[in-house]
Amino acid sequence: MAKKELSNTAESQASVEMVEHSGVAYVGIGEEVPPPPRLDHIKKVSVLPLIFLIFYEVSGGPFGVEDSVQAAGPLLALVGFLVFPFIWSIPEALITAEMGTMFPENGGYVVWVSSALGPYWGFQQGWMKWLSGVIDNALYPVLFLDYLKSGVPALGDGFPRAIAVLALTLSLTYMNYRGLTIVGTVAVLLGVFSILPFVVMGFIAIPKLKPSRWLVVDLKTVDWSLYLNTLFWNLNYWDSISTLAGEVENPKRTLPKALFYALVLVVSGYFFPLLIGTGAIPLNRELWTDGYFSDIAKMIGGVWLRWWIYGAAAMSNMGMFVAEMSSDSFQLLGMAERGMLPEFFAKRSRYGTPLIGILFSASGVIMLSWLSFQEIVAAENFLYCFGMILEFIAFIRLRMKQPAASRPYKIPVGTVGSVLMCVPPTILICVVLALSSVKVMVVSLAAVAIGLVMQPGLKYVEKKRWLKFSISSDLPDISGSDQSLIE
Secondary structure, three states: OHHHHHHHHHHHHHHHHOEOOOOOEOEOOOOOOOOOHHHOOOOOEOHHHHHHHHHHHHOOOOOOOHHHHHHHHHHHHHHHHHHHHHHHHHHHHHHHHHHHHHOOOOOOHHHHHHHHHOHHHHHHHHHHHHHHHHHHHOHHHHHHHHHHOOOOHHHHOHHHHHHHHHHHHHHHHHHHHOOHHHHHHHHHHHHHHHHHHHHHHHHHHHHHOOHHHHHOOOHHHOOHHHHHHHHHHHOOOHHHHHHHHHHEOOHHHHHHHHHHHHHHHHHHHHHHHHHHHHHHOOOOHHHOOOOHHHHHHHHHHOHHHHHHHHHHHHHHHHHHHHHHHHHHHHHHHHHHHEOOOOHHHHOEOOOOOEHHHHHHHHHHHHHHOOOOHHHHHHHHHHHHHHHHHHHHHHHHHHHHHOOOEOOOOOOOOOHHHHHHHHHHHHHHHHHHHHOOOHHHHHHHHHHHHHHHHHHHHHHHHHHHOOOOOOEOOOOOOOOOOHHHHOO
16 A cells, blocks of 8 residues: 555645646646545456457447448448548547546546536537437447347247346446446456457358458449448447546556557457458448348358357447447436535445445436337437537637646647647538438437436536535536646
8 A cells, every 4th residue: 555655745746846838837626635535445457358448339249340341342341441540430439538538427528628618518518429329329229139139030020139138237227336347357358259260260261261252342332321320330439438537547658558458459350340340241232231241251251250240249339339428327326416416416325336326327218219220329429529519619728727737647739739630620520511311310309408408407506506516626627717626
């Protein structure tokens, strides 16, 4: 314990001594605050589980990328999953690394926006991101059963399917209740199981690969809407891990490292299976839709490999569910610790997990599980885009407003570079929003409007003392004073 305290003291002193060329001293945010004693017995998340939690927040494997080949052909699909990360994934991951280490607490992006734009917009960020996450999570129990129904036809529809969705949601929710370290361990195991069949398929496919198949492209037949939405849906949500920063072991070092390795894992997990599938099998674009990798596996390796892909896809959906629910529920806990939600949202179970947040998130998943795949993806993308715009604004504003705040990881660009880095993903956001259907736009804007009136409503409830609100004394002040973050 003494050695740990000396290490913390040394880190704090090093932070004080850090200076830029301008001579502005850097001092850590809240480094004087002792850790909450009630959490001393809870094990923190280390690098490896964090990598796979990020992997499942963002990807979960190549399941769902098949539509990119149907929409644009092999060449554009392969180029897209190499180029798109530079436009979207890398900027988002870098911003998450800088802001997540600047504010290493469970509020995540809610705290970033609150510090930059005030608590009203911080609440809007929290509402849109939480709703987007719950909508996204409603997809995974449904997809899990879709992969299993070929072996168990009764799960295709009707009452048995509804019971199976409910049972699966409740069992995975219980896993979240038992603790984040358990979720992290499960994510590692599921991740290895989901990736391994594609490694095996790659080795078997080597003699069958024909590089000329990778170069096929026909710009006249490209479905740009499907193509861009497929890329966007498969390469976003890098910021979700920020709402777990308070549960991470030494987040100022662990978070940037985990984001880097997860980025390599995610891009590789998309690119190489596409390389195998398009290079080893004659092209028929119409067949490239959800689940086609299982057919490719059968053609390359046989029925046994097909069933392995089926199992990997089902397990991948389980991994994405538990990772997303962890992020959503800890976000609500972080908002309650900042006084944005009633105090009971900050209540933890004896395993250290956010009990009320888990129950609320699970209820949302169950209520939304009747929506179709297309409606879920479109609605979550729309809300997610609004949230990302607020994050980009917060990132740039904090660079200008609080240049002396401690940033254990800082993107090596100045203010102008920060603005330029956010331009390409912002343009992409505008394109995705423009491609939304009228129905999705109306429903999503209605959801945004609910958040705009909900925050003043909660403030009125707090003023009348109908519910108790409180700000955790363990957190640094972000009420708007620049000085509060550098003293």
